[in-house]
Every structure is written in C-alpha cells, then in structure tokens.
Amino acid sequence: xxxxxxxxxxxxxxxxxxxxxxxxxxxxRRRNMEEVALGYTEEQAxxxxxxxxxxKNAPCxxxxxxxxxxxxxxxxxxxxxxxxxxxxxxxxxxxPAICGRVCPQEVQCQSTCTVGRSLKxxxxxxxxxxxxxxxxxxxxxHGELEVPPVKPPTGKRVAIIGSGPAGLAAAADLAKEGHAVxxxxxxxxxxxxxxxxxxxxxxxKAIVQREIxxxxxxxxxxxxxxxxxxxxxxxxxxxxDGFDAIFIGSGAGLPKFMGIPGENLVGVFSANEYLTRAxxxxxxxxxxxxxPIYPAKRxxxxxxGNVAMDAARMAVRLGAEEVFVIYRRTEKEMPAxxxxxxxxxxxxxxxxxxxxxxxxxxxxxxxxxxxxxxxYQLGEPDASGxxxxxxxxxxxxxxxxxxxxxxxxxxxxxxxxxTNPEIAVDKHGHINxxxxxxxxxxxxxxxxxxxxxxxxxxxxxxxxxxxAASIHKFLMGK
Amino acid sequence: MVFPSMHxxxxxxxxxxxxxxxxxEAPLIAEARKPGQFVIVQRDSDYAERIPLTIADADPLxxxxxxxxxxxxxxxxxxxxxxxxxxxxxxxxxxxxPTHIERFGRVVCVGxxxxxxxxxxxxxxxxxxxxxxxVILGARTKELLIMEEEMRALADELVxxxxxxxxxxxxxxxxxxxxxxxxxPKPDCVVAIGPPIxxxxxxxxxxxxxxxxxxxxNTIMIDGTGMCGGCRVSVGGETKFVCVDGPEFDxxxxxxxxxxxxxxxxxxxxxxxxxxxxxxxxxxxxxxxxRKGNP
Numbered sequence: 001x002x003x004x005x006x007x008x009x010x011x012x013x014x015x016x017x018x019x020x021x022x023x024x025x026x027x028x029r030r031r032n033m034e035e036v037a038l039g040y041t042e043e044q045a046x047x048x049x050x051x052x053x054x055x056k057n058a059p060c061x062x063x064x065x066x067x068x069x070x071x072x073x074x075x076x077x078x079x080x081x082x083x084x085x086x087x088x089x090x091x092x093x094x095x096p097a098i099c100g101r102v103c104p105q106e107v108q109c110q111s112t113c114t115v116g117r118s119l120k121x122x123x124x125x126x127x128x129x130x131x132x133x134x135x136x137x138x139x140x141x142h143g144e145l146e147v148p149p150v151k152p153p154t155g156k157r158v159a160i161i162g163s164g165p166a167g168l169a170a171a172a173d174l175a176k177e178g179h180a181v182x183x184x185x186x187x188x189x190x191x192x193x194x195x196x197x198x199x200x201x202x203x204x205k206a207i208v209q210r211e212i213x214x215x216x217x218x219x220x221x222x223x224x225x226x227x228x229x230x231x232x233x234x235x236x237x238x239x240x241d242g243f244d245a246i247f248i249g250s251g252a253g254l255p256k257f258m259g260i261p262g263e264n265l266v267g268v269f270s271a272n273e274y275l276t277r278a279x280x281x282x283x284x285x286x287x288x289x290x291x292p293i294y295p296a297k298r299x300x301x302x303x304x305g306n307v308a309m310d311a312a313r314m315a316v317r318l319g320a321e322e323v324f325v326i327y328r329r330t331e332k333e334m335p336a337x338x339x340x341x342x343x344x345x346x347x348x349x350x351x352x353x354x355x356x357x358x359x360x361x362x363x364x365x366x367x368x369x370x371x372x373x374x375x376y377q378l379g380e381p382d383a384s385g386x387x388x389x390x391x392x393x394x395x396x397x398x399x400x401x402x403x404x405x406x407x408x409x410x411x412x413x414x415x416x417x418x419t420n421p422e423i424a425v426d427k428h429g430h431i432n433x434x435x436x437x438x439x440x441x442x443x444x445x446x447x448x449x450x451x452x453x454x455x456x457x458x459x460x461x462x463x464x465x466x467x468a469a470s471i472h473k474f475l476m477g478k
Numbered sequence: 479m480v481f482p483s484m485h486x487x488x489x490x491x492x493x494x495x496x497x498x499x500x501x502x503e504a505p506l507i508a509e510a511r512k513p514g515q516f517v518i519v520q521r522d523s524d525y526a527e528r529i530p531l532t533i534a535d536a537d538p539l540x541x542x543x544x545x546x547x548x549x550x551x552x553x554x555x556x557x558x559x560x561x562x563x564x565x566x567x568x569x570x571x572x573x574x575x576p577t578h579i580e581r582f583g584r585v586v587c588v589g590x591x592x593x594x595x596x597x598x599x600x601x602x603x604x605x606x607x608x609x610x611x612x613v614i615l616g617a618r619t620k621e622l623l624i625m626e627e628e629m630r631a632l633a634d635e636l637v638x639x640x641x642x643x644x645x646x647x648x649x650x651x652x653x654x655x656x657x658x659x660x661x662x663p664k665p666d667c668v669v670a671i672g673p674p675i676x677x678x679x680x681x682x683x684x685x686x687x688x689x690x691x692x693x694x695x696n697t698i699m700i701d702g703t704g705m706c707g708g709c710r711v712s713v714g715g716e717t718k719f720v721c722v723d724g725p726e727f728d729x730x731x732x733x734x735x736x737x738x739x740x741x742x743x744x745x746x747x748x749x750x751x752x753x754x755x756x757x758x759x760x761x762x763x764x765x766x767x768x769r770k771g772n773p
Binding site for chain 1: 506528552571575719722736
C-alpha cells in the first residue's frame with residue numbers, strides 16, 4: 001500500500017500502476033448512444049496524478065499544441081485542488097472537457113512523458129488526457145461554471161466564420177482581450193465537427209454546449225443559419241457590417257470519394273453525411289427525428305482514420321449486424337487513435353486490413369448489394385516512411401454489404417473560393433496564410449482545416465489561438 | 479446591423495390541395511438572393527429535418543422571401559401546418575450558384591408543377607436583359623397549375639398544358655417544346671424546371687436540336703453548403719455537388735436515371751412517415767370536428 005500522504009520518491013511514483021479508465025460494457029454500449037468512457041473516479045485520478053514525476057524540463061508541455069502547464073495542473077489534482085487544476089488548464093485551453101476526450105494524447109503530450117519512457121511503454125505514460133477530463137468533469141458535476149475574466153471593451157469588432165474548434169478557440173481569446181466577437185455558423189447549431197461529426201458516445205453534445213455557453217457568457221454572439229459567401233460576402237462583413245477583422249475557420253469541405261465505379265449507388269454515403277444524419281439531425285432517435293437514416297444490416301466503412309472509426313461504431317449502434325472497416329494497409333499504419341480502434345473492436349467491428357475497394361455493386365434498383373475488393377501486401381516504404389501497399393493481382397473478392405460509408409477525408413471547401421477570388425489558396429484549395437495566420441486579403445485571417453486540410457480538434461484550436469493573437473496585435477496596433 | 483434569428487410567416491396561402499405558398503421574414507436572404515438560388519428550411523432545431531426549398535420571389539424592401547412547396551412527406555406537411563404569425567426557426571440561404579443570365583435571344587422557360595415557382599425569378603431576369611421570352615407551364619391537372627397570372631404578365635408567349643386536358647392544351651410540356659424547337663427561329667436557350675422525369679424528357683427533346691438546356695436539380699441534401707455530399711449527381715461522367723456546383727446544370731449531361739434512383743433512397747421510410755402523418759392529421763381533424771360538435 002502506498003502512503004500518499006508523504007512525498008513520494010520517483011521510484012515509488014513509477015511503481016503506482018497506470019489507472020485504467022472505466023468504460024461501459026461493450027455489449028451494452030453497442031446498442032446505446034451514451035458516452036463509452038466513463039471517466040476516472042476521484043481515487044483513480046488521485047493515483048494517476050501521483051504517477052507524474054513533475055519533471056523540471058516537462059517534455060509533455062513542449063509536445064502539447066497549446067502548451068498547457070501539464071505538471072502544474074496534475075500536481076493540483078494530486079493535492080485534491082480540482083478548481084485550481086482547472087484554472088491552470090483553462091489558462092491555455094478554454095475547452096478541457098472536449099480536449100480531454102478527443103485529443104490524440106498518445107502522439108502529443110503522452111508521447112514524450114518521462115514515466116512512459118522509464119517504463120519503456122508509451123501506454124504506461126501518465127494519462128494526461130484522462131486527468132484533464134477529470135478536472136473538467138469535476139467542475140461540471142460540482143462547481144459553478146467558471147467564466148474567465150474579460151478585459152474592458154476595446155471597441156473593436158471581429159467576425160469569426162465557423163463555430164468549430166478553430167473558431168471557438170479564436171473567439172475565446174479575442175473575447176478575453178475585450179473585443180466584440182460575433183461567430184457566424186452555417187448550421188442551425190454551433191460547434192462544427194464537434195456537433196455534426198464526432199458522435200455523442202465519444203463527445204457528449206451537452207459538454208460542447210456547455211463550453212459554448214461559457215463563450216456566450218463572455219459576451220460572444222453566435223449567429224446561426226448564416227453562410228458567409230452566400231448570406232453575406234466577406235467584403236460585406238468588413239465594409240457594410242463594420243467588422244474590423246475576420247477569422248475564417250470554416251473547416252473541411254466536400255467529402256472525398258474513391259473514384260471507383262458504383263459510388264453513386266443508393267446506400268453509399270460519405271462519412272460526413274452518415275454522421276451528420278446520426279448526430280446533428282439525431283436520426284438515431286427514430287421515434288422523434290424526422291431525418292431518416294438508411295437502414296443497413298451489413299456495412300463497409302472505407303478508411304482508417306478517426307472518422308472511419310466513428311462511422312463504423314455509429315453503424316453498430318444504429319443496428320447493423322456486421323460492420324467492416326476496410327483499410328489497405330495494416331493496423332500499424334492506421335491513422336485512427338489506438339483507443340478508438342480498441343473500442344471499435346470490442347464493439348464487434350470487423351477490421352479487414354490489406355484490402356481495398358475496387359468497385360461497389362448494385363442490384364436492379366441501384367441499391368448496394370456488395371463491394372468488390374482487392375487484397376494487398378506491404379511493399380517498400382514510400383515517401384511518408386510507411387510501407388507502400390501493393391495490390392495482389394487476381395485477388396478480387398466480393399464482400400456482401402448493403403451500405404458503404406466512405407471515410408477517406410475531405411477536399412477543401414469550394415464556397416469561399418467561388419465567392420472570394422481575392423483570397424489566395426494552394427493547389428489543394430486550402431487557404432494560404434503566413435506564420436501569423438493572415439491570408440492574402442487585408443484584415444482576414446484563417447486557421448483550422450480550411451488551412452491545414454484534415455487535422456485534429458486540438459491543432460485547429462491551436463491555429464485559432466495563433467490567429468487570435470495576430471488579430472489582437474493588429475487591432476491594438478491600429 | 480440586426481441578424482434575425484427566427485422567421486415569421488407573414489402570409490400563407492394554400493394554392494391547391496397539396497401546394498402551399500409561404501411568405502416569411504428573411505431580410506438578409508431577400509437582399510442577397512439571385513434567380514436560381516434556394517434555401518434550406520428547418521421548422522425547428524430539435525428533431526425537424528432540413529429540407530431544400532426554392533425561392534419563388536423576394537421583396538428586399540419588406541425583407542421577405544416567398545416559397546412555394548408541395549406536401550410530399552412528413553416535413554413538408556409539418557411546414558404546411560404552420561399558420562400566419564407563427565415562426566420557422568431556421569432558414570439558411572441563399573444557396574447554390576445563381577442562374578447565368580444572358581441575352582441569348584429567344585429563351586423558352588418550361589415549368590412543371592411547382593417547378594414553375596423557382597422558374598419565375600429566372601424568367602423575370604431573362605426577360606429583363608432583353609430576351610424574347612416563351613413560357614410553357616404544365617401540370618397534372620388544372621388544380622395544380624401555379625404562376626399562370628404572373629407568367630402571363632411577363633412572357634411574350636405563354637403556353638399552358640395539362641396532362642388530363644382539364645385546362646389549356648391536353649399535352650405534356652415536351653410537345654409544345656418540340657414544336658418550338660422545330661419552328662424558325664429556334665430557341666437559343668431552354669430552362670426547364672420540374673419533376674426529374676420532366677426535366678429528363680425536356681433535355682431529350684432539345685438534344686437533337688443542339689439547343690442549350692438548363693435544368694435545376696433538387697436532390698437530397700442536409701447542410702446545403704458543401705459538406706455532406708448527399709446531393710451528388712453525375713454530370714458528364716463527373717460527380718458534381720448540387721449545393722455548391724449547382725443547382726443548375728447542362729440538362730444534356732445530367733445522369734437523370736441515377737439521380738432519380740438516389741432520390742428514392744429513403745422512399746420506404748418516407749412513405750411510412752407520410753402515411754402516419756396523414757393518419758395523425760385525420761385524427762386531429764376528427765378531434766376538432768368532435769369538439770365543434772360538442773362545445
């Protein structure tokens with residue numbers, strides 16, 4: 001038994017077993033929408049926090065995209081000061097309840113954790129993300145919502161386009177500085193991908209709404225059903241509506257398709273469409289929602305990222321009997337988070353590695369009845385260092401499915417380009433920005449997926465914050 | 479600058495058993511919209527569906543837009559239940575690329591059923607730039623014919639047809655269209671808006687004459703802003719997105735058969751919902767009748 005009341009030696013800390021996150025039983029959760037991971041108990045959080053060595057050089061901080069004082073907040077949790085822990089988190093990241101859940105910590109902060117390195121197993125690093133989530137949830141269950149202080153009004157007005165991670169992060173920083181911030185959202189609800197894309201079972205919508213409520217209490221205005229480029233142009237916002245600067249965080253755009261025969265058959269969906277129907281439009285609630293979702297019993301999901309995992313796990317919950325994830329490389333190369341893959345497997349999702357779709361087959365009514373795949377083997381490493389998948393000639397085979405979900409990423413959004421030719425973009429259609437987040441158009445900044453292509457929630461937030469800092473500097477320099 | 483968050487219904491008119499006209503407050507859309515564009519309407523944010531509807535007219539001074547729609551399913555029925563003075567929670571727009579308006583010379587606008595509603599602003603704009611405007615309006619039966627007066631006031635020539643001959647000429651719209659193509663001078667441009675099958679046959683009618691034919695597609699859509707990909711259609715062998723690449727396309731290049739099949743994706747679910755919806759409406763009517771009978 002560890003006596004946690006006295007100061008522990010590093011050796012004692014390393015001896016504390018890593019705390020597993022409690023989760024809903026896979027057989028139960030595969031039929032409900034509720035959150036899968038249940039969060040640490042206070043005791044678990046305490047033990048996990050004690051595992052942190054409080055390294056002076058804090059390699060974890062350097063590998064956090066928003067540079068959270070990680071040893072600082074963990075030390076507060078260890079001492080039971082949850083409110084203080086949360087204040088430290090909020091100083092660098094206004095959305096700890098979100099990031100604690102959806103950040104890929106294993107390739108960020110936890111990848112460089114000294115504990116993981118000492119134990120020669122990255123899975124045994126301090127669970128920084130779970131602790132972050134614990135602190136944020138503690139406030140949700142015990143405390144009053146803490147609204148960060150806002151500086152006196154500067155009289156400057158900033159328009160934010162898109163209410164996803166980049167836009168919300170930019171809005172938070174700008175509002176704190178005393179600028180009047182208005183967010184324009186095309187959908188009827190704010191939150192972007194956190195509302196339409198990431199499912200309830202991974203990120204409960206109530207949590208996103210609560211974080212947005214903090215912003216509103218800081219004075220941020222949110223206008224929904226407003227599509228910049230169509231309802232009003234960028235130029236109108238600057239010239240007619242009197243905004244001093246604009247941040248574009250409109251996110252990823254049109255879903256990519258494979259370009260194989262049969263992709264326009266009935267029963268083929270982009271992951272965006274499938275997840276939006278299920279999440280934002282609540283199609284899973286069949287008794288109440290007016291938006292239908294395609295009834296599928298055998299589903300093939302094409303792709304190996306987090307979105308593919310979300311789509312596959314959603315299909316399970318919507319009643320599919322068998323769900324296949326088809327990925328042309330092996331599990332090792334899959335970009336999805338290890339935790340999501342593990343959860344998907346527990347829920348019965350079947351992974352078919354080293355296979356790739358060649359064409360989708362339909363019946364006489366053009367409804368999907370199968371998918372023809374080719375088998376692959378790994379060849380020489382390619383430019384990315386990953387071994388290139390090489391198709392095996394003659395290995396065509398058919399998997400019987402009645403629905404196919406394509407989750408291979410997004411192209412850039414065409415609308416702002418169509419309507420604002422003065423904004424320079426690269427050959428993929430992503431907006432070009434300088435190192436401050438500024439675009440080629442005066443007073444207009446950008447960040448998130450519209451600049452990066454497909455990225456993560458936290459990277460988008462990092463970009464939003466960077467642009468907010470530049471916008472603040474620009475506004476105050478005037 | 480005030481951005482309204484709700485849309486009050488300032489007038490509602492039932493044009494036929496299944497067709498309704500709603501004029502709603504939407505000042506920003508009224509100001510920005512151009513012919514050919516559409517909106518996404520959602521009765522309320524909780525469980526309602528987002529449905530694409532065309533804009534039949536707009537009044538930027540009063541800040542209103544007018545939509546004409548047919549009750550084809552649960553969501554359109556629920557929309558039709560709203561009364562004057564009530565609100566629609568969400569309207570997004572204007573969406574899609576505006577119609578390319580040009581002085582082509584002789585323009586034939588073909589409207590089928592409620593397709594005549596979005597056709598009206600296009601016909602107006604075509605006339606305004608100096609085209610000779612011929613309008614063909616068609617409907618299954620007299621009762622379902624809309625926009626006749628408005629089009630008559632606008633067009634240089636107007637032809638009205640009904641499938642059952644209950645009004646105007648007994649014909650499909652393709653008959654007078656074919657005659658116009660055979661006549662001299664030939665039309666320089668045809669715009670056809672209506673049910674997919676009508677647009678398909680209009681395109682087939684003009685194809686042998688090589689007359690540019692624009693069609694406006696109304697597909698399944700969720701966001702309407704280029705995110706979900708549900709609205710994709712095959713045009714000239716390429717996948718296009720109706721919400722951002724359209725809604726108008728070259729009718730000679732659209733794969734109508736695939737589009738019609740894609741439109742049927744939720745047919746069974748929708749039919750069931752629609753029937754339930756009708757049952758509910760009947761129940762309500764019976765209850766109201768009962769209450770009236772026994773005050």
